[in-house]
Amino acid sequence: MPERFPVQIEGRDLELSNLDKLMYPAAGFTKGEVVDYYTRVAPVLLPHLRGRALTRIRYPNGVDGAHFFEKNAPGGTPSWVRLETLPVPGSTKARETIDFVVVDELATLVWVANLASLELHTPQWRIGEHPDLMVVDLDPGAPAGLQECCAVAMLMRDRLGEDGLSAYPKTSGKKGMQLCVPISGMQDSEAVSGYAKRVAEELSARVPGSITAKMARAIRPGKVFIDWSQNAAAKTTVAPYSLRALAEPTASTPLTWEEVAAMALGDEPARQFGAAEVLERVDAYGDLLEDLLRPGPALP
Known part of the structure; x- marks a missing residue:
């Protein structure tokens, strides 16, 4: 399997990479299977992500490797990914605002999964609204x-x-x-x-x-x-x-x-x-x- 290959999802162009990499080594579960899971569960997952600022927990080398929380949009974020600039009072990185990723569509979900964002966390509110x-x-x-x-x-x-x-x-x-x-x-x-x-x-x-x-x-x-x-x-x-x-x-x-x-x-x-x-x-x-x-x- 090639290391990187382009795909088109609902008219969006993105590139998938390292799909053979083991994300869950003990289970033999690869990044390709992570992307496949999120693609298949998307019809029920996406409605719960839409309009909410997303925090990702990324495991670039799988669950046995180092991980990091990511709220800010990473470098190389495609232009079609929805970003919302929101205040973050008390941020540990002393930022006034953060450009949050908002997962409103399948292509963004697949892009997030391809970044080895195994865990997806959301607040109890939609952007611009009180908690629902x-x-x-x-x-x-x-x-x-x-x-x-x-x-x-x-x-x-x-x-x-x-x-x-x-x-x-x-x-x-x-x-x-x-x-x-x-x-x-x-x-x-x-x-x-x-x-x-x-x-x-x-x-x-x-x-x-x-x-x-x-x-x-x-x-x-x-x-x-x-x-x-x-x-x-x-x-x-x-x-x-x-x-x-x-x-x-x-x-x-x-x-x-x-x-x-x-x-x-x-x-x-x-x-x-x-x-x-x-x-x-x-x-x-x-x-x-x-x-x-x-x-x-x-x-x-």
């Missing part, structure tokens, strides 16, 4: 794991339901999971974070042996940390269907509530899903997170 999502990140402290997260997810779902909110579950692709809640887009990130924190603290007070809403790592072993802080404007969360950089090519996978209940009760093994399984699930279910694309109610 609230995210509740459930992070287990060993020996707690995904099974315990599923049990907490059901408590959180029911509590949010009391306030008229609908929660949609997905695995993180690593060890925990997230609940995604469509909201009105009329409140700022401080209001969203404040509400998420109140609910997290309420559940933590109700089940203090199993749940914590505090960041301190010392108190997290054996508990599920409800991370409400993901709703801060500067924070990002792994996008649905994004690959994760573990030994195997797992992905952040939308679940049904029936699956969450079965995992919580131990009727099904609580586990993360691989890229091939995610594509099979998309064929079977379509996008289980499609409801996130429509505005939800205002937070109380």
Whole structure:
């Protein structure tokens, strides 16, 4: 296979390179397979990326090599890639603004994948708008794991339901999971974070042996940390269907509530899903997170 070859996607010209390079050596999963996965999952992934500033985590030499976070558009970015210049207060690189890449179309997604951007992370807001999502990140402290997260997810779902909110579950692709809640887009990130924190603290007070809403790592072993802080404007969360950089090519996978209940009760093994399984699930279910694309109610 040639090292570099040109392709045309929906009228856009780009060049793919080093497709034989192993990105997940233990699994024998190549960069070509990464590009293929993102191309095939694009119909359900792209709607969740459109209009959002993208943070990429790049692994130029695969998951066993060095990696770096990239928010700024890299040198050589094609002229047709959508860029949005946004302020980044408190940037670690002391930048006032960053030219963010916005993945609105398949060609941009393939270009991003070809840069070995294995992980794709987005904020809870679209450019120029207030947050249209609230995210509740459930992070287990060993020996707690995904099974315990599923049990907490059901408590959180029911509590949010009391306030008229609908929660949609997905695995993180690593060890925990997230609940995604469509909201009105009329409140700022401080209001969203404040509400998420109140609910997290309420559940933590109700089940203090199993749940914590505090960041301190010392108190997290054996508990599920409800991370409400993901709703801060500067924070990002792994996008649905994004690959994760573990030994195997797992992905952040939308679940049904029936699956969450079965995992919580131990009727099904609580586990993360691989890229091939995610594509099979998309064929079977379509996008289980499609409801996130429509505005939800205002937070109380």
